[in-house]
Amino acid sequence: MLGSDASAGRIARQPLQSSCHDANRTTFVQTLTVALGERSYPIHIGPGLLDQAALITPHLAQPRVAIVTNTTVGPLYLGRLRGVLEGVGVQSLPIVLPDGEQYKDWATLNRIFDALLEHRAERKTTLIALGGGVIGDLTGFAAATYQRGVPFIQVPTTLLAQVDSSVGGKTGINHPLGKNMIGAFWQPRVVLADTDTLNTLPDRELSAGLAEVIKYGLIRDLPFLEWLEANMDRLLARDAQALTYAIYQSCRNKAEVVAADERESGQRALLNLGHTFGHAIEAGMGYGNWLHGEAVAAGTLLAAELSRRMGLISAGDVARIADLFRRANLPIQAPALGVETYLAHMGVDKKVEGGRLRFVLLKKLGEAFVTAEVPEALLKATLSEGTTGLVRT
Ligand SMILES: NC(=O)c1ccc[n+]([C@@H]2O[C@H](COP(=O)([O-])OP(=O)(O)OC[C@H]3O[C@@H](n4cnc5c(N)ncnc54)[C@H](O)[C@@H]3O)[C@@H](O)[C@H]2O)c1
Ligand SMILES: [Zn+2]
Numbered sequence: 001m002l003g004s005d006a007s008a009g010r011i012a013r014q015p016l017q018s019s020c021h022d023a024n025r026t027t028f029v030q031t032l033t034v035a036l037g038e039r040s041y042p043i044h045i046g047p048g049l050l051d052q053a054a055l056i057t058p059h060l061a062q063p064r065v066a067i068v069t070n071t072t073v074g075p076l077y078l079g080r081l082r083g084v085l086e087g088v089g090v091q092s093l094p095i096v097l098p099d100g101e102q103y104k105d106w107a108t109l110n111r112i113f114d115a116l117l118e119h120r121a122e123r124k125t126t127l128i129a130l131g132g133g134v135i136g137d138l139t140g141f142a143a144a145t146y147q148r149g150v151p152f153i154q155v156p157t158t159l160l161a162q163v164d165s166s167v168g169g170k171t172g173i174n175h176p177l178g179k180n181m182i183g184a185f186w187q188p189r190v191v192l193a194d195t196d197t198l199n200t201l202p203d204r205e206l207s208a209g210l211a212e213v214i215k216y217g218l219i220r221d222l223p224f225l226e227w228l229e230a231n232m233d234r235l236l237a238r239d240a241q242a243l244t245y246a247i248y249q250s251c252r253n254k255a256e257v258v259a260a261d262e263r264e265s266g267q268r269a270l271l272n273l274g275h276t277f278g279h280a281i282e283a284g285m286g287y288g289n290w291l292h293g294e295a296v297a298a299g300t301l302l303a304a305e306l307s308r309r310m311g312l313i314s315a316g317d318v319a320r321i322a323d324l325f326r327r328a329n330l331p332i333q334a335p336a337l338g339v340e341t342y343l344a345h346m347g348v349d350k351k352v353e354g355g356r357l358r359f360v361l362l363k364k365l366g367e368a369f370v371t372a373e374v375p376e377a378l379l380k381a382t383l384s385e386g387t388t389g390l391v392r393t
Contacts, residue, residue, distance in 0.1 A: 028241045030248040034167060034255045039187045043166065043255075045247045047240040049194040050081055050155070053088040059189040061124035061151055063090045068112060068139040069130040070099040073157055076200055081130060081155065092128075093119050097135070101288065104134045104174050106182070112142040126151040126189070132158035132205075133165040137183070140171030144186035154191040158201055159209025159243075160293060162193040163216075163250035168258045193251075195243040203329070208293025210235060210328040211274075213246050215300065216253040218321065219270045222366025224249045225324075232327045270368045273360040274300030277334065280345035284337040297330035305386040307362040309378045317365055334387040342383045 029046030044055050065085065069078050074096045082092045095115045097108055116125070127150060129139035136154055143152035156162045172183020198206065213235075217225030227245070228235075234242035260267050278299030282290055290298075304318045322332045337345075346357060356372040363369050 028244050030244055032248060032252055032255065034187075034251075035259050036169075036187060039169075041188055041190055043191040043193060043251050045162070045193045045195070045251070046244045047194065047196045049192045050077060050197065051084055052192075053084045053090070055190065055192055056085070056128075056153060057088055057090065059151070059153060060090065060126050062122070062126075064092075064121075064124075065090060065126045065128050065153075066093040066095055066112075066116060066119075066121055067128045067130050068095045068097065068135055068142070070097050070103075070135055072099045073131040073135070077130060077155075077157065077197060081128075093121065097138070099134075101134055101174070104138055106173060106175075109138055109142060109173055112138065113146060116142075116146055121146070121150075123147045123150055126153055128153045128155060130155045130157065131161070132156065133161040136161050136165045137171050137180070138173060140169075140186050140188070141173055141183055144171055144184040149186070152186060152188045154188045156191065156193055157197040159198055159206055159247070160212060161209075162198075162247050163209060164212045164254065166191045166193065167251050167254040193247055195238075195240045195247070198238055198243060204291060204294075206236070206238070207329040208291040211293035211297040211300070211325070211330055213250050214324055214328065215271070215273050215296065216250045218300065218362065218365065219253075219273050219360070219368035220257075220366065221249065221253055224253070225366055229320075229324055232324065236329070266370075269358065269370045270360055273362075273368050274298075274303050276346055276357070276359065277302040277342070280337070280342045281334055283345045284341050285335060290331075294331050297325045297328075298332060298334040301325065301332050302334050302382055302386050303360060304362055306359070306374065306378060306382045309382055310361065310374070313362050313364060317362075320365065336387045339380050339383045342387075343380075 029044065029049070031042050031044050033040055033042050049055060067078060067081060074094070078094055078096070082094065085092050093115065095112055097103060097111060127139050127143040129136045129152070136156055140152055143150050154166045156166045166188070169185045169187040170183065171186045172180050175181040214228060217228055231242050235246055254271065257267050257271060274296045276299070278292070278295035281295040281298055282292065301318070301322055304313065304321050307313045308315060308318050325332045358370050358372045359374050360368050360370055
């Protein structure tokens, strides 16, 4: 699937120019290009990237940036990134926001605009997002709208942000009436996924990111799924080489889907495997109690169980999926919220089209498809028998 140039395979491997001194570490730094015509951009993945100013400077329109981060990630990495940029003559304005999904809102977005205007940031000033998906989404939306659009760079520091939100160009904030309801498509100029930053990530957040990684294998990449089965322990041990490979394959899969379907009309829906059920779990348990990735893991098991009941995959396949999520320290049993509660939460999900709920199901391991043809009785049986009373504390 990897082409030798962007036109053949849409995604091209690029030679790495690295100034890192440890030769062993640089050999497994990877770069892929998200092919979106003139908005194409590189994603660099591997250890030690935060120290490499040369990966950032070619993408700056002026030697001035604003770095948006939060009170958790800032103390860990902001000083280092600012120092590296200062070393090559790039001035940076730090904007440190409170930490949490509840701050992915209009008021916090405005704090970014306040700082940019107070410091007279210009149209050529690049906004750099340093943090997880919350910071990435907020900063990207600020970049899309400040002075009708300024350049944007992502330095994702959670596994979820490195494998998911840094590819695809979706940016935005939450509204009290719905998650991610206000936003824009805005592509970054470059993404730096430094695997070393994952060393400070809490275990639970690492596992939540692995749910999305496993998802890519399940929906379209059996060889990657098999690699994950063989290497899950290395990923949990935060082996930089294994993480680099897993992030690369995840971004490649997402980039291929996005390149074919940037605005989510068809194929892109496959990325929502486990998400319709997962969103119902997140909402039903009260937002914040289950991490998104945890809900996606349990939701994917429900989608797998429904696929089995529809005669698409075997009980052995379901057990194999459960085993992989369990080894990633993710919940495999969805909570018993009650069939009616599930249906109510799923009914308001945004994947509803023309009044019919569309499901992402598995045809086999490594191949998902979208269908609205799901017998109600099988759905209800899955929701009542495929869930337990388990409540994660
Ligand atoms: N734009 C997209 O395509 C897209 C895709 C998926 C998810 N998202 C969004 O991403 C958000 C979730 O992202 P997330 O899971 O990264 O959550 P997050 O940004 O809230 O980060 C999780 C926690 O980890 C902390 N953290 C981040 N990096 C760290 C590090 N290196 N060391 C220690 N702690 C660190 C954060 O401060 C936070 O407390 C949601 O708002 C979701 O809607 C967007
Ligand atoms: Zn997700």
